[in-house]
Amino acid sequence: MKVSMIAAMDRHRVIAKPEGGLPWKLPRDVKRFRDYCAGKHLLVGRRTFEEMDGWFTDHKPIVLTHSREHDTGLGQTAHTVEEAVTEAFEDGAPELVVVGGGAVFAAALPFADELVLTRVDLEVAGGDDLEDYPRFPDYEAEVEWETIHEEHHEADVENPAAMNFLTLRRVRPSSLRPGRLHLL
Numbered sequence: 001m002k003v004s005m006i007a008a009m010d011r012h013r014v015i016a017k018p019e020g021g022l023p024w025k026l027p028r029d030v031k032r033f034r035d036y037c038a039g040k041h042l043l044v045g046r047r048t049f050e051e052m053d054g055w056f057t058d059h060k061p062i063v064l065t066h067s068r069e070h071d072t073g074l075g076q077t078a079h080t081v082e083e084a085v086t087e088a089f090e091d092g093a094p095e096l097v098v099v100g101g102g103a104v105f106a107a108a109l110p111f112a113d114e115l116v117l118t119r120v121d122l123e124v125a126g127g128d129d130l131e132d133y134p135r136f137p138d139y140e141a142e143v144e145w146e147t148i149h150e151e152h153h154e155a156d157v158e159n160p161a162a163m164n165f166l167t168l169r170r171v172r173p174s175s176l177r178p179g180r181l182h183l184l
């Protein structure tokens, strides 16, 4: 089973406004997100799940939460990334897609084989403190990735910022999860 992460971020890896919600309207990126996620098992943070209420109609979302309540009202939940990966694996999923937000991306990065990224040519924070903004982790800091797909799009009438679509593959596959144990 493959673990991937899909995210859109600005030049400083900002993924959302401090109060929640995307800092841009980019239908081209929304389409990429929809197309990539269609029908798949997804790992989603409790905050993003609530923000995207009603969106997960065609998917199998697993919601990451610390809550141990019997009925969280969140559907299928997991309390750790390991648990979510095991649940998806045991469910026969060929892929688990981590869809964010920031806290979940940070926790799941060590498990990811592929990153499906949209690098948006914007600086969302302006003069504000970057600490206040949810961000994608510094994925290039400790892991080597090879670019397997790259596509540039200029800004246009519907998409007011230029963006790069990137697909990156971990050079050495992560051994942290089911389906990879035979490689150890």
Ligand SMILES: NC(=O)c1ccc[n+]([C@@H]2O[C@H](COP(=O)([O-])OP(=O)(O)OC[C@H]3O[C@@H](n4cnc5c(N)ncnc54)[C@H](OP(=O)(O)O)[C@@H]3O)[C@@H](O)[C@H]2O)c1
Binding pocket: 006, 007, 008, 009, 014, 015, 016, 017, 019, 020, 021, 022, 044, 045, 046, 047, 048, 049, 051, 064, 065, 066, 067, 078, 079, 080, 081, 099, 100, 101, 102, 103, 104, 105, 107, 134
């Ligand atoms: N640009 C993008 O690609 C993109 C993608 C997705 C989301 N977003 C944005 O990101 C923002 C939300 O990001 P966020 O970081 O604030 O919230 P988040 O990651 O969506 O959700 C955070 C919550 O998930 C649970 N959680 C996170 N890590 C966990 C762990 N290791 N173990 C157990 N539970 C864990 C906790 O839920 P409990 O509090 O229930 O314990 C935590 O409060 C939203 O505004 C959304 O619009 C952007």
